[in-house]
Amino acid sequence: MTASPKAITSIEYTWARATLGTIYPACPEAGVTQGITDMDLAAHIDDMDDVLPCLTFFGLRMFLLIIALSPLFAIGKFGTMAGLEQKDRDAVIGRLGHSNIYLVRQMVMALKATFAMFFAGGEELQAICRSQEPNRAKLVSLGRKNAA
Amino acid sequence: MSSDDRVFPDEQLPEGSVVDGETVTRAINETFDFVVVGSGAAGGTAAWTLVQAGYTVAIIEEGPWVKTREVDKRVFPSFKRAFREAGTQVLMGNSIIPLLQGRCVGGSTLVNSAIVWRTPDDVLDDWKKNWGIGGAFSEADLEPHFAAIEEELKVHAVLDEALGENNRLFVDNSFKGGFVGTRMKRYEHGCKGAGQCLTGCPNAAKQGMNVSYIPWSLRQGARIFTSVRVDRIDVKNGRAVGITGSTTATNPKHGKKIPVVVHARRGVFLAASAIQTPNILRRSGVKNDHLGEHFMAHPGLGLPGVFNQKVDMHFGATQGAETIDFRKSERFKLETISMQPELAAVRIPGVGRELVQRLTTLPHAAIWVAQIRAEAQGRIRPGFGGRDMVNYSMTKEDVGRGRKAAALIARLFFESGAKEVWPGIHGLPEIIRSMDEVKLIENAPLDSKYYSFIASHLFGAARMAPTEREGVVGLDFSTHAAKGLYVVDSSIFPTNLGVNPQHSIMALARFAATRVAAKPLEVAAA
Ligand SMILES: Cc1cc2nc3c(=O)[nH]c(=O)nc-3n(C[C@H](O)[C@H](O)[C@H](O)COP(=O)(O)OP(=O)(O)OC[C@H]3O[C@@H](n4cnc5c(N)ncnc54)[C@H](O)[C@@H]3O)c2cc1C
Ligand code: SF4
Numbered sequence: 001m002t003a004s005p006k007a008i009t010s011i012e013y014t015w016a017r018a019t020l021g022t023i024y025p026a027c028p029e030a031g032v033t034q035g036i037t038d039m040d041l042a043a044h045i046d047d048m049d050d051v052l053p054c055l056t057f058f059g060l061r062m063f064l065l066i067i068a069l070s071p072l073f074a075i076g077k078f079g080t081m082a083g084l085e086q087k088d089r090d091a092v093i094g095r096l097g098h099s100n101i102y103l104v105r106q107m108v109m110a111l112k113a114t115f116a117m118f119f120a121g122g123e124e125l126q127a128i129c130r131s132q133e134p135n136r137a138k139l140v141s142l143g144r145k146n147a148a
Numbered sequence: 149m150s151s152d153d154r155v156f157p158d159e160q161l162p163e164g165s166v167v168d169g170e171t172v173t174r175a176i177n178e179t180f181d182f183v184v185v186g187s188g189a190a191g192g193t194a195a196w197t198l199v200q201a202g203y204t205v206a207i208i209e210e211g212p213w214v215k216t217r218e219v220d221k222r223v224f225p226s227f228k229r230a231f232r233e234a235g236t237q238v239l240m241g242n243s244i245i246p247l248l249q250g251r252c253v254g255g256s257t258l259v260n261s262a263i264v265w266r267t268p269d270d271v272l273d274d275w276k277k278n279w280g281i282g283g284a285f286s287e288a289d290l291e292p293h294f295a296a297i298e299e300e301l302k303v304h305a306v307l308d309e310a311l312g313e314n315n316r317l318f319v320d321n322s323f324k325g326g327f328v329g330t331r332m333k334r335y336e337h338g339c340k341g342a343g344q345c346l347t348g349c350p351n352a353a354k355q356g357m358n359v360s361y362i363p364w365s366l367r368q369g370a371r372i373f374t375s376v377r378v379d380r381i382d383v384k385n386g387r388a389v390g391i392t393g394s395t396t397a398t399n400p401k402h403g404k405k406i407p408v409v410v411h412a413r414r415g416v417f418l419a420a421s422a423i424q425t426p427n428i429l430r431r432s433g434v435k436n437d438h439l440g441e442h443f444m445a446h447p448g449l450g451l452p453g454v455f456n457q458k459v460d461m462h463f464g465a466t467q468g469a470e471t472i473d474f475r476k477s478e479r480f481k482l483e484t485i486s487m488q489p490e491l492a493a494v495r496i497p498g499v500g501r502e503l504v505q506r507l508t509t510l511p512h513a514a515i516w517v518a519q520i521r522a523e524a525q526g527r528i529r530p531g532f533g534g535r536d537m538v539n540y541s542m543t544k545e546d547v548g549r550g551r552k553a554a555a556l557i558a559r560l561f562f563e564s565g566a567k568e569v570w571p572g573i574h575g576l577p578e579i580i581r582s583m584d585e586v587k588l589i590e591n592a593p594l595d596s597k598y599y600s601f602i603a604s605h606l607f608g609a610a611r612m613a614p615t616e617r618e619g620v621v622g623l624d625f626s627t628h629a630a631k632g633l634y635v636v637d638s639s640i641f642p643t644n645l646g647v648n649p650q651h652s653i654m655a656l657a658r659f660a661a662t663r664v665a666a667k668p669l670e671v672a673a674a
Contacts (some may be wrong), residue, residue, distance in 0.1 A: 027504035044224075044311060051228040055532055056236050073479045093499050097657075102597040105574065109600075110498065113246075114236065116493030117224040120507060126222075128508050129489045146663075 005042040007049030008061060015068035020088040023112055024119040031128055036119045044118045048086040056116060059112060066090040072079065156216040156352045157359040165366040167253055168357040168374030169395035170212060171373040176373065180206040183391050184419060185378045185428065188255020189650045190637035191419030192357030193657040195296070195365045201665035205370040206410050207362065208391060210377040210420075211252035216359060219348040223490035226347035230259055239603055241525065241541030243596040245447060248604040249421060252376055252413040254358030256421070256604070257650065261345045261467035261485070262334040262354045264303050265647035267392045267655070270476065279642040282328065284623040293655040293662070299354040301335040312464010314514045317455075317564050318471045318484045324563035325556060327473040332483075334465065335360075335650075343486040345466035352614055362581035376408050377534075381416050381633055388416040388633035400640075415632035415664060419657065422639040423536050426528045429610055429620065434629040436620045438611055441469050443526040444644040446605035447542060449550045450485060451516035452495055453561030454568040459514045461486035468591035475646045479521040480553045487515055493615075495600065497570050497578030516560070518553030521646035522546040528609045540603075542596045550599060562586070574598040601651070605649050610639035625660040636660045 004010045017037045026035035049057050068081045071088065074095045081089055097108040119125070159252035167176065181203035182193045191207060198205050213228060213261045220226045227235040231669045232251035236453055250256035264470065269287060276282030278558035297303075306315065311331070321330025335355035345354055352359045366372060378393040397407040398405050418425050439663025470483045487495075489510055496506045526540030542550075558569045562583045569580050592598060619642075625634045636657040645652060 016626040023499045024504060025501055027501045027508075030501075030508040032504050032508065047224075047228070048234075051234045051537055052236055053233055053533060055535075056233060090500055097499055102243070109494070112499065112503075113494040117227060117235075117490045120489040120493045121222045121224055125489055125507055129510050131511065 003042055005045040007046050007051070007057070008046075012061065012064060013042065013045070014082045015080060016045065016064050018089060019064055019067050019083070019093065020111065020115055022081070022086070022093045023108070024115060032124050034122055034124060036115060039119070039122055042120070048114070060110065063111055067096060067107060068094070152217070157363045158213070158215050159217070159351070159622065161363060161366050164370050166213065167371060167373045168213070169373060169408070170397045170405070173399060173401070174317055174397060175406055176376075176408040178206065179413065181206040181412070181414045182206070182417060183208060183410050183412040184417040185251050185381070185391060186255060186419040186421060186424070186637070187362050187372065187417065188250065188356055188421060189257050189357065189419065189638075189653045190421075190657040192257070192361040192365075193654040194417045194419055194636050194661040195370055195660035196361035197658050198665055199365045199368045199370045201662075203414065205365065205663065207365070207370060208376050208378050208393065208408070208410065209253050209374050211250070211255075211373060211375065212394060213253040213358065213374050214258060214348055216348070216350065216352040219350045221344050221347055221350065221488070223347055223488050229411065232349060234295060239445070239538045239540040241526065241539055243541070245540065245596075245599070246602045247423070247538065248602065249423060249606075253359070253362055253372065254356040257356035257447050258358050259346055260604070260650065262336055262356070262650075262668050263467055263470070263483070263648040263653045264298070264333045264335060265645075267645060267652040268475070268647060271643065275642055280618065281612050281642065282625060283614065284612060284625075284670040285656070289660060290655045292370045293486065293658040294651065296652070297658065301360055302337040303333050303334050303335055305331040306339070306465045306468040307452075310465045311468055312341050312343065312461070312486070313459045314486050315464050315468030315484050315610065317459070317514055318516060321560060321564035322471060325560040326599050327471045329469050329474040329482075332465070332468050332470050334395070338464075343462045343464055343466050344488065346491065347389055347488070355626075355645070366503050366532045373408060376514055378420070378428060379552060381418065381428065381430060381630070383432060383630040383633065384462055387631045388412065391416060406417075412632075417661065418635045419637045421637050422609055423528060423538060425635060425637055425639040426609040427530050428534050429627065429635075430530060432630075432633075434620065434627055436616065436629065438613070438618070439620050440528045440609055441525070442608040442611055442642075443528050443538060444524070444538060444607040445522055445526070445603045446519040446644055447522055447546070447550065447601035447603050447645070448517050448519050449554055449599060449601050450495055450515050451554055451557045451572065452492065452513045452515045452570045453558075453564070453566035454513050454570070455566050456512070458511050460511050461513065462488070472647065474553070475521070478552060479549050479646065480518045481521075482553065482557065483517050483519065485515050485517050495570065497572065514520070514561075514566075516557045518550060518557065519648075520546055520549045520553065522549075522645055525608070542601065544594045547580070547596050548595045550601065551589065551592055551594065554599075555586050558586045558589055558666065559583065572600050605639045605644065607641040607644045607649065611642050612640040613642070625664070634660060634664060
């Protein structure tokens with residue numbers, strides 16, 4: 001575990017890792033060996049604290065708190081996200097993300113969107129998504145058909 | 149930092165022409181003929197027009213100057229520097245709609261796709277007939293301004309070498325959807341198809357204001373104050389006489405922001421965008437029943453389609469193909485868009501390993517979007533801590549247009565050979581795999597909470613009208629409340645357009661600045 005961020009308490013960070021690690025885990029079979037919790041998440045959270053308006057950052061903290069405390073409501077299990085086994089964490093996030101209550105599923109969406117900027121910027125995913133130089137010769141010849 | 153030895157247009161600027169609010173240590177108090185607030189499409193154009201007419205001009209910009217050499221293709225570093233609130237603003241209403249705006253030198257033109265559309269005739273006719281602003285400008289008045297901007301900013305259709313597969317698929321297959329898809333025209337010179345317009349162009353190919361009108365103005369004597377936020381326009385005896393603001397950074401010595409006062413001998417051009425301008429007017433004491441009202445947008449809805457073959461969105465003009473065939477009949481416009489994985493992730497279904505696995509399939513995905521000419525009207529008010537609060541709820545009819553466009557896109561994807569479409573509509577399967585399933589989209593609920601709209605085309609909230617009773621800004625572009633306070637961004641538009649707004653904004657700003665520049669001096673009150 002990387003050092004705790006300055007912007008949130010260590011218990012919040014434990015919850016953040018449990019929740020965000022469930023949204024963005026490693027997926028070695030797809031070539032992504034680093035999940036979000038293997039990256040410098042603490043530094044990123046501090047960075048977000050620096051640049052986001054305090055109300056927005058506070059909102060994200062609240063979402064992490066509510067989700068951390070939601071297992072009872074989501075899957076009927078006592079405890080926080082951090083205390084659950086991974087399969088139960090998956091079930092909590094899956095349930096909340098598909099909730100029929102708009103604000104509940106928006107919490108997961110907000111975390112997914114804001115932390116995508118960090119996770120998907122990781123080297124492995126960037127390399128996969130930008131791996132091959134496209135075949136420009138083919139693109140040009142096909143494109144000519146419709147040249148303006 | 150790039151080791152590139154090219155000299156970009158935003159480099160080697162005249163000494164003293166850029167005053168950086170992040171590093172100044174002393175209060176600023178200066179005088180110019182004109183002050184321009186905002187350096188985006190409207191402000192950049194107004195400044196360049198005034199400078200060419202021989203006036204001294206100060207441009208005040210809240211954001212920093214993100215130089216071409218510093219452009220970072222990673223999304224977060226770029227968003228935190230170039231976007232307002234690092235891209236986390238939202239429109240709040242029935243649903244939460246993310247709102248994107250640039251906050252940097254060049255404004256949204258640094259982060260946009262540079263798509264060019266002249267104001268459609270039917271919109272100008274409507275403004276004339278139904279909104280009483282025919283006396284302000286006609287189609288013929290705007291024509292030379294459009295033409296001049298197109299020449300200066302090198303407008304042309306996307307070339308073969310920068311087209312890319314995402315755009316080509318759309319153009320080549322559009323006939324299967326029963327419409328004509330064409331290559332976009334863009335402000336661009338030497339696009340290398342880097343597909344990263346949304347984080348800034350690393351080649352200075354995209355002709356945003358940051359590499360065109362702003363540096364050109366500085367080379368002809370203008371000055372820009374960056375990272376300086378205008379708090380209010382100063383009005384004396386009914387005339388705008390300057391601005392008061394402060395640096396956005398604090399001075400490390402005393403921990404305070406540094407005051408900035410810039411006097412304007414002839415007038416102030418307010419070009420802070422459709423969201424910020426109404427609140428600046430409010431802070432400046434302008435009172436009008438229409439101020440902050442009638443805000444409009446083009447909410448956008450994007451769908452990824454996944455192909456067997458590689459699409460490689462990271463190569464090709466970020467947005468390079470479109471159709472306006474449905475603009476009048478259905479009130480939407482279809483476009484392609486390439487998204488970096490950090491931005492596309494939010495439109496990828498699921499969470500956990502499934503999501504990460506799908507992220508790795510992005511090289512096979514294309515993304516096509518609909519921009520809806522929504523009828524909904526919202527309201528802009530000051531928010532907590534100097535932020536802007538926008539209340540906006542799409543109507544059921546607007547959502548219906550989005551739904552229809554989404555179904556059309558999904559159908560076109562399958563016609564084009566896609567094996568999957570990710571509709572991103574709550575309650576529907578995360579992935580649809582056949583034409584038959586498009587029906588599910590057609591029958592999705594008409595509630596914006598079920599969809600993932602996003603807004604970046606913004607209008608209204610300080611609308612132009614002949615009288616103070618009907619609007620905030622008069623036919624001479626000056627507010628009814630204060631003379632010499634010219635508003636030249638899309639907050640004056642009585643309606644949205646149904647096409648991308650930058651060109652309309654620039655032509656109107658150029659027209660307004662040309663007219664004001666030709667006016668004899670009415671000396672500002674001492
Ligand atoms: C991601 C994205 C893609 C887009 N793509 C296209 C496209 O391809 N084609 C198109 O036509 N349109 C596009 N648009 C929309 C287009 O960019 C905008 O409509 C246009 O730039 C608006 O011009 P503006 O001058 O009103 O505002 P902006 O260009 O946003 O500039 C306003 C400037 O004012 C500054 N400002 C605000 N408040 C203050 C203050 N208090 N003090 C000092 N400065 C202040 C801001 O920081 C900003 O830099 C896109 C927008 C976005 C966000
Ligand atoms: S596609 Fe790339 S090279 Fe072309 S204008 Fe956009 S960022 Fe620049």
